[in-house]
Amino acid sequence: PENQATGENLAYVIYTSGSTGQPKGVGMPQKALFNLLAWQVKNLECSRQKRTLQFASISFDVAFQEIFSALGNGGTLVLVSEEERMEVSRLVRVIKRFEIERLFFPVVFLNKFADYCNNDVREIKMVKEIIVAGEQLKMLPGLQKLMRNVPELKIYNHYGPSETHVVTSYEINNGNYQNYDLPPIGKPIDNVKLYILDKNMKMVPVGISGELYIGGICLSKGYYKRESFTKERFITNPFISTSFNDSFLYRTGDSVRYLANGEIEYIGRIDNQVKIRGYRIELGEVEAVLS
Structure with missing residues (x-):
């Protein structure tokens, strides 16, 4: 059959929380995800097989x-039960048994994992890469110790x-984990x-x-x-460049700044949104229920 995709x-629709109590479905196109996988294969050491x-x-x-990233590049994807996912000791036994080389963890679980494995x-x-996301990463003592113990x-x-x-x-390794x-x-x-x-849609200098x-x-x-919400968060790009597919910009609500070395530092939210174990929570939604 002819491939018409x-x-x-869309590759998927995933729902996020909202201040109205009605979660919004984010429609992610395949091209965005293909771009992510292509970048990952090129830049991460453990991406292939x-x-x-x-x-x-x-x-x-x-x-x-x-x-x-596993199945699309000749790798092996190892599934775990809900019980194994929730208990660090059982999960580590799975990692050892199947010789897992790459892990994706939320920040909270990463710290528990580090504390346990340092024993x-x-x-x-056999673990070579850990990808962490969901909320701001903190280099707690247990995680720093793990970097020393597994150089x-x-x-x-x-x-x-x-x-x-x-x-x-941002890559954290044995040479920079204390930075x-x-x-x-x-x-x-x-x-x-x-x-x-800034608030006037002007680019800010380094450090600001x-x-x-x-x-x-x-x-x-x-x-x-949800067209009204889409227009609110996805705005026309005033800096359109022919080298990018960027007719629109997504407004994140996140406060950041450039460091002198070109890296971006996350500072926090400009509104009252918080993240708990990777979930975006609008405090306005909680307030609406309580009132």
Whole structure:
């Protein structure tokens, strides 16, 4: 049969929280995800023919990375039960048994994992990469100890809202893990353009905080059947470049700044949104229920 699918077709719709109590469905096109996988294969050492643990819930966009970065590149995807996913000791036994080389973890679980594995790092000697996302990464003592105990280990701090998936990455290794208590979110991946703007939509200089806007091939198609919300968050790009597919910019609501070395530092939200274990929570929604 003739393949009629294009990069504009949706790969999935994933729902995010909202202040109205009605979660918004983010429609992610295939071209954005193909771009992410192509970048990952080119830049991450363990992307080809490796063993990856399928840890994330299918309701998280990280599950897409786990599944397709493994199966799309001749690798092996190892599934775990819900019980194994929730208990660090059982999960480590799975990692050892199947010789898992790459892990995708949320920040909270990564710290639990590090504390447990520091008792006997031989249990995870085969792990080469850990990709972390979902909320701001902190280099807690247990995680720093793990980097010392497993010097060949690399941690990749990924950043990206559901509306774009991953747009930046920062590598943490044995040579730089002590540089930051709060590691930066890094630099943009291929075919992604980032803008740090002030309230007047002007670019800010290095070291000055501003709101992060995202353009390029990574953008979703907006919110499914929610045109008003889409127009509010996806705005016309005043800096259109012919080298990028960036007719629109996604307004993240995140405050960031450029460091002197070109890395981007995450500062916090410009509104009252918070993240709990990777879930975006609008405090206005909680307030509405309580009132």
